[in-house]
Amino acid sequence: MTTVTTGPAAHGGAGPTTVLRCTDVTRTFGRGTGEVHALRGVSLAVAAGELVVVRGPSGSGKTTLLNVLGGLDVPTSGRVRLGERELTTADPDEVLAARRDEVGYVFQSFGLVPVLSAAENVEVPLRLRRTPAGERAARVAEALDRVGLAGHADQRPDELSGGQQQRVGIARALVARPRVLLADEPTGQLDSATGRRVMDLLRELVHDDGVAAVVTTHDPELVARADRVLDLHDGLLRDGATPAA
Numbered sequence: 001m002t003t004v005t006t007g008p009a010a011h012g013g014a015g016p017t018t019v020l021r022c023t024d025v026t027r028t029f030g031r032g033t034g035e036v037h038a039l040r041g042v043s044l045a046v047a048a049g050e051l052v053v054v055r056g057p058s059g060s061g062k063t064t065l066l067n068v069l070g071g072l073d074v075p076t077s078g079r080v081r082l083g084e085r086e087l088t089t090a091d092p093d094e095v096l097a098a099r100r101d102e103v104g105y106v107f108q109s110f111g112l113v114p115v116l117s118a119a120e121n122v123e124v125p126l127r128l129r130r131t132p133a134g135e136r137a138a139r140v141a142e143a144l145d146r147v148g149l150a151g152h153a154d155q156r157p158d159e160l161s162g163g164q165q166q167r168v169g170i171a172r173a174l175v176a177r178p179r180v181l182l183a184d185e186p187t188g189q190l191d192s193a194t195g196r197r198v199m200d201l202l203r204e205l206v207h208d209d210g211v212a213a214v215v216t217t218h219d220p221e222l223v224a225r226a227d228r229v230l231d232l233h234d235g236l237l238r239d240g241a242t243p244a245a
Ligand SMILES: Nc1ncnc2c1ncn2[C@@H]1O[C@H](COP(=O)(O)OP(=O)(O)OP(=O)(O)O)[C@@H](O)[C@H]1O
Pocket: 029, 030, 036, 037, 038, 056, 057, 058, 059, 060, 061, 062, 063, 064, 065
């Protein structure tokens, strides 16, 4: 098994700003002749305020990696550390708490609840954290304002464009001030100009908030906006080309 260590871990171990780390992670699906090695020894450390883009062809393991990093899936072997929590040895309640408290997720298909307004969608993570109602309203208004949707709070997803829906998705991901942001092909359903604007926004917010972000993509436009690019091929992670800008 080949293990490629990338990021702060490759340069002297745990830096004080590393908030997300996985070490020698494998994930195997199925058994026997049907076995699929989706991740084959992946190590990665992401610092606060760093935007890491993971690119790779379909089936290379991108979604599996995000699921493992975010505590949505359990690796077959290896370790995942999210903030102060070691997910791979934590009990299920603690993993749930880590997901709720530490991670914001952005989905390719936005993942908004169709019957809720933009503001109500953004409010969901705050309700899960039992944030008091008055504080919720202020935080939701601020989050919508930051993504340029202050005037769209009462609209439902089907009354918004794709780019606006993804801005709502980003506001929802960041409203509870997570330390980690995970985004799976966040511009996959957007035209290229809209995708660029959404990615610029994501980059700005990640840097402003000091969030450790991992974004998967096929899109070269996203790659150019990364602080660091990693290539995933057949479940193996390698340093990619340094982004142009
Ligand atoms: N639940 C599962 N059961 C069996 N095999 C799976 C499962 N999830 C993923 N795989 C397999 O693991 C490999 C990696 O899949 P993954 O979805 O992580 O790739 P991906 O890079 O995200 O692909 P895409 O870009 O098409 O979304 C693939 O061969 C896939 O078929």
